[in-house]
Amino acid sequence: MGGVPLIGRDDELAELALAIRDEHRHVLVTGEVGIGKTRLVTQAAQVARDEGAVVVEASCLPLDVRLPLLPVIEVLRSLDRALGREVLAALPLYALDELARLVPEVIGRQAGPDALPAGEWQRQRLFAAVGLVLTHIAGSRPVVVVIEDIHWADAATLDLLTYLRASSGGSITLIATCRSDEAPLDPPVARWVEQARRPETVRLELAGLSRAAIAELAEQTLDSPPPESVVEELHRRTEGNPYFAEELIAAAVVASHGGPGVALTRQPPRVLAELLVARSRRVSDTARAVLAVLAVAGRSVPEIVVARATGMAAADVTCAMHELVDARLATPDSVRPELGCRTRHALLAEAVAGDLLADERRAAHAGIAAAFAATNDPALSAEIAGHWSAAGRPRDEFGSLLEAAEHSHRLHAYTQAADLWHRAADIAESLPDVARTANVEPGWLRIRTIDALQACGRDVDAEALIEQTYATYRDSPSDTLTAAVLHRAAWHRGVAAQRETPSDTAYALFEEARRIHEMLPESPEYARLLADHARCMWTDSSDRNSEPIYRKALAVAERCGATLQTAHALTGLAAIALLHGEPSHGFALFDRARDLAGRHSGPSLHVEAMTATHHSDALLKSGQLAEAERIALEGLDRVRWAGAASRYPGGILRGNAAESLLERGLIDAAARLVADVHDRRPKRDDWNLHLLQAQVEICRGATESAVARARAVDLLGLAGPRMWVYERARFLPKVALWAGDPAAALDRVERALEVLGGCSVELYCGELFALGARAVADLADTARARRDGAAERAALTGAERLAAALDLMGSRPLTDHRFLAAVPGDRADWQAELLRLRGVRDPDAWAEAAAVWQRLGRPHRMAYAWWRQAEALLARSRNPMTASGTLQAAAEAANGMAPLTANIRRLARRSRISIRPVSFEPPPATDDPYGLTQRERQVLRLLAQGCTNAQIGGELFMSPKTASVHVSNILRKLNVVNRAEAAAVGERARLTGPDS
Structure with missing residues (x-):
């Protein structure tokens, strides 16, 4: 343990240091092997040395x-090395004689013959001599005696320690360490520990x-933060033992061969x-047989199950269990004792199971599976299937898998159900007779x-499996199975596949599946097919032609009593009603759909998430930002309960809530919702969160990070239906504009408009036109400043292309709409930016835009318009x-938007306008809004005072490296990029005060 940093032992170290200072006579430190006893007492000893x-x-x-007395001899030799022989000068002759028996090389001579008859008095004289040495030294300086591994001590050493504890004077502290898992202890040691x-x-x-401490240990060992999954597994398997953790990390580093990432x-x-x-x-052999079962089971096992698995008598199992508990190899379940015992920790189970021969291990798994199966508990079916699999018996496994999948499905544990059905399908396809016997297709x-x-x-x-299933079962003799396969393949190719627009083959597959269903009795599956067909059309074009298909889906679902499919159809009809001018009817349909999905007892998560996603998105577009956040977070709570918060539906809901917060200028709250993507690359199912994280980074001034993140999303090669293209296209130009690259922004806008024109999706494109106008105005401003006529003409040509695209859309994106609340603001921005493009500084145009955004509650858009209005006012007047x-109003509204605030302040400085400091009301204090530990909050308080890592370490009694690890954790948890930003967030969240 010497090389392991002292992590997570601040409280114990403080208690031990206090015991030394208070001159306690005896300190006993216990714990299992590798727990850190030596490291703790070594650190405490060094602190004591430093204090004299x-x-x-x-x-x-x-x-x-x-x-006998081997550690005592080493103590005396250490004293000689530390102090020299002058310590012996004041000792009486008898003491020197006695010490010469132990360390003649220190005394300088051999012990003389005993002058008195042998007896217990000799032990007393020897003990007294050792005590005199220590007492003599302690008269002027504190003395700390550390005896490690007392569980191996001889009886004489134990007696001497007892004597010193009872009789020595002065400032003497005795510290002993003892393993708690060394069982059984020798009787003298056991008595001595009991007396302590x-x-x-x-x-x-x-x-x-x-x-948290295991995470810190892993980070120090790896020199980089480990993935959360690695920390979780490390803590589970080691139960916090630092030596075990270090060994697992070291093995993982070797196994990775220096490559990226570390897996245990x-x-x-x-x-x-x-x-x-x-x-x-x-x-004993009996106890080892029981331990093997516990190890292979990997959890607490009742005695009756162990007896069935091993074939032992219940009484023998009970005795073996007691032996294992006494030997610190097993422990009773602390929460539910009726569940029996488990191995002391997971690593012990892994080591014992790994030590078994392959046939022994398979036999143990089979015995456990049969024993659990005899309990007739469906909740154990997945575990039973796992044991049959490990035993190499797929035929027995198959039935357990089916039972386990159905049980998981009933409990809405869809992730587990999916994995179980997938495994069952693999067995059914590889062993057809097993499937036929079970009457399963x-x-x-x-x-x-x-x-x-x-x-x-x-x-x-799901997408990968859909294509595999389509290739295998496209021509199934079962019409219902064929229709189901066609339906899933159509959805994948129409919406989920990475294409510019849904392939014609998707609609052909939907139609083929519909023809099959029309020859069959109506069913919930048919209603779902119709709703998915309509949704595919709507997602690609927002075309009202999808409405009759949705209505047919609704009718079929209601006739079949299919609540879930009814909610699905209602959600689609709500979106149609909203976009086509019936907002009150549309939101009423959303409310009805959410109510039905929430009351359904079946696998409703997919539809619940879809309904909450579309509902919150509609509220965003209608300008009801706070309500959009509420609906999105309610839906997120539902998918989090089902364990899918990190999956695609959870990502969409988090994105909608974060967008609501960003539009209202609540940057820190939005950042917390998307913080988990901060340190990872975008994937196909979280690109929206990365684009929102890029907006957060823009607001915080981390422009380079935002540009790199947007580029990484681009490199995914995503396309998909046009609604998805729109959702990406409206974020990407903003990044380019605030990064000072209007040409890239214009290019993104024009590419998006080319794809989105010609269907009802163009109704949403008002913001894209406003962003495009800002891009060409920025280009023109730069060109005029450089007297670059060609560049200015190119900017004007870009504006003409935008105007032509708007004409092709019949100006619909900038025409007032009963549902799309932001259209007046986008139109005002478009008009004001086009004036700026031509060099016209019109404060009234910008005042009109600011008024719209103020009414809509969008502070940063309002601040941008006021900044441009002030710029126009200053261009027209010599009086600043x-x-x-x-400009003051712009500064206040722009709070939290770093690049906009910087532009406002630059304009103020150039114009010699004094802007008052912007007051910011900090949010209400919470106990721990960012999940900081108490130690991290102490570090944050010092960080906010400008302390370096060395100063933080000195104040909190830790090394600079440990302080650096704490600072890294704080930056990650606060989702900030530097210490100054961490201090600012900490101050606003009231985490840096004296009571933090």
């Missing part, structure tokens, strides 16, 4: 024959490190496994897997005071 104490350390050794339970003894029983090995490294297995070999297992994957938001996984109030 004399510290001597010795260890007991695991010898077959215990040499007296009140004056300080007992430190070291438990495993916290999850499935088996513990050899050195660690040998250490753990060696302890298991000290118990493998193709339907694939369909159920696909539906479960979509229900829990694993759309990317004409723009003073406007």
Whole structure:
């Protein structure tokens, strides 16, 4: 443990240091092997040395024959090395004679013959001599005696320690360490440890490190933050044991061969496994057989199950369990004792299971599976299937998989259900006789897997399986199965596939599936097919031609009593009603759909998430920002409950809530919603969160990061239906504009308009035209400043192209709409930017735009318009005071938007306008809004005072490297890029005050 940093032991170190300062006579530090006893006492000893104490350390050794007083001899030799022989000058002659028996090389002579008859008085004289040495030194300086591994101590050493504790005077502290997992202890050691339970003894029983401390240990070992999944697995398997954790990390580093990322090995490294297995070999054969079952089970197992799995008598199992508990190899379940015992920790189970021969391990798995199956508990079916699989018996596994999948489905555990059905499908296809015996069609297992994957938001996984299933079951003799396969393939190719527009083959597949269903009785599956067909059309074109298909889906669903499909159809009809001018009817349909989806007892997550997504998106577009956030977060709570918050539906809902917050200028709150994507590259199912994170980075002035993130989203090669193109296109030009690249922004706008024109999606494009106008105006401003006529003409030509595109759309994107609330603001921006393009500074045009955005509650858009209005006022007047109030209002509204604030302040400085400091009301204090630990909040407080890592370490008694790790964790949790920004966020969140 010498190389392991002292992490997560601040409280224990403080308690030990206090015990030394208070001159306690006895401190006992206990804990299992590797828990950090040596590192703790070594650190405390060094602190004591630094404060002027004399510290001597010795260890007991695991010898077959215990040499008497071996650690005491080492203590005396350490004193000689530390102080020299002058310490002996004041000792009486008898003491020197006695010490010469132990360390003649220190005394300088051999012990003389005993002058008196042998007896217990000799032990007393020897003990007194040792005590005199320590007391003599302690008269002038504190003395700390550390004896490690007392569990291996001989009886004489134990007696001497007891004597010193009871009789020595002066400032002497005795510190002993003892393994709590060394069982059974020798009787003298056990008695001595029991006697140490007296009140004056300080007992430190070291438990495993916290999850946060294990994360810090891993980060220091790897020199970079480990993935959360690695930390979680590391803490689970080691239960916080730092030595075990370090060994697993080291093995993972070796296994990675220096490549990117670190994954823990499935088996513990050899050195660690040998250490753990060696302890298991000290118990009887019966206990080892029981331990093997516990290890293979990997969890608490009742005695009756162990008895069935091993074939032992119940009484023998009970005795073996007691032996394992006494040997610290097993522990009773602390929460539910009726569940029996488990291995001491996960690594012990892995080591013991790994030590079994392959046939022994398979037999153990089969015995456990049969024993659990005998309990007739459906909740155990997935576990039983896993044991049959490990036993290499797929035929037995198949039935358990089906039962487990159905059970998981009933509990809405769709992720687990999908994995179970997928495995069952693999077995059914590889062993057709097993499927026939169970009367199960493998193709339907694939369909159920696909539906479960979509229900829990694993759309990317579902897409790959859809294509595999289509290739295999496209020509199934079963019409219903063929229709289901065609339906899933049509949806994938129409909406989920990466194409510029849905392929014609998607609509052909939908039509083919519909023809099959029209020859069959109406069913919920038919209603779902119709709703998906309509949704595919709507997502690509927002065309009202999808309405009759939605209405037919609704009628079929209602006739079949299919609540979920009814909600699906209502959601689509709501979107149609809204876009085509019936907002009150549309939102009423949304409310009805949400109510139906929420009351459904089946696999409703997919439709619930879809309804909440469309509803919150509609509220965003209608300008009801706070309500949009509420609906999105309610939907997010639902998918989080189902374990799908990190999947695609959860990402869309988080994105809608974050967009609402960004539009209202609440940057920190939006940042918290998308913080988990800060340190990872975009994927197909989280690109929207990355684009929102790029907006956060723009607001915070991290322009380069925002541009790199937007470029990474571009490199995904996403296209898909036109509604998805629109959702990406409206964010990307903003990044380019605030990064000072209007040419790139214009290019993005024009490419998007080319794809989006010619269908009802163009109604949403008002913001794109406003952004395009801003881009050409910026280009023209720069060209005029450089007297570059060609560049100015190019900017004017770009504006003409935008105007032509708007004409092709019949000016619909900038025509007032009963549903699209932002159209008046986009139109005002478009008109004002076109005036700026031509060099006309019109403050009234910008005042009109600011008034619209103020009414809509969009502070940053309002601030931009006021900035441009002030700019126009200053261009028309020589009196800067004409723009003073406007510029002050812009500064206040732009709070939280770093590049806009910088532009406003630059304009103020150029015009010699004084802007008052912007007051900012901090949000209400919360207990821990960012998940900071108490230690991290202490570090943040010092960081906010401008302290360096070395100064933080000195103030909080930690090394500069540990302080650096804390600072890195704080930056990650606050989702900021530097210390100054962390201090600002901490101050606003009231995390840096004296009571933090």
